[in-house]
């Protein structure tokens with residue numbers, strides 16, 4: 118089964134074209150393909166282009182735990198680059214339908230950089246969702262194993278919990294990330310960022326992704342964290358997000374309509390041998 122692999126600041130994805138895999142991408146198959154020892158290994162699968170009635174292309178996004186995500190910022194940049202590499206798009210903008218909404222992509226610098234208009238970031242509890250009365254989820258507190266965190270929540274199409282931190286660390290992301298990801302206040306679980314505002318144009322985040330765990334970078338996390346920093350009045354509308362894997366630029370217009378710009382790196386194209394799927398019924 119032919120696949121392409123790319124990474125975006127170390128957040129790596131496998132691109133599967135429907136013609137290469139006609140079956141149903143079950144949770145078991147996704148978990149196997151994404152497994153770092155028994156499969157190819159990645160932070161997720163981009164399955165597309167699939168048909169869309171309203172957009173140029175459709176895309177499905179799967180996490181390594183087998184769950185399907187509504188949106189992925191790095192995933193969309195990688196998907197756009199894969200379309201460019203295969204001559205399906207040029208450097209003109211094009212639309213992509215995801216379960217989390219419609220985005221507009223633009224490939225630049227011969228594919229090395231991709232911009233994505235990610236849609237509007239929203240903070241209302243019913244859209245994210247967050248349990249409790251309808252409200253904007255800003256500067257709330259949660260007690261996780263006796264440690265009190267102040268957080269905001271936002272949706273970029275997928276849910277995000279942005280924890281305010283003076284010292285974001287991989288240790289906190291690994292320890293508290295899964296606890297927050299699965300906290301009952303988030304009915305659909307949530308992505309988690311530990312965010313420090315560096316100045317009015319820069320933030321630093323450490324990331325624990327829903328369904329993927331610790332990642333070196335995340336486009337939708339960058340967008341959500343930057344939107345929270347801007348919403349709180351701590352940053353302006355043009356923000357650089359610093360992550361262990363590198364930097365992403367986020368610009369806001371007309372409120373919280375976000376444009377995300379960042380690099381894409383092609384890793385390889387390969388073929389998954391049928392033997393890998395033995396015993397899976399595939």
Ligand SMILES: N[C@H](CCC[C@H](N)C(=O)O)C(=O)O
Pocket residue numbers: 128160161180185186187188189190191192275276308326327328329334335336337338
């Ligand atoms: N794990 C995320 C999807 C991938 C997000 C991240 N890789 C990005 O670049 O936005 C979720 O379940 O919502």
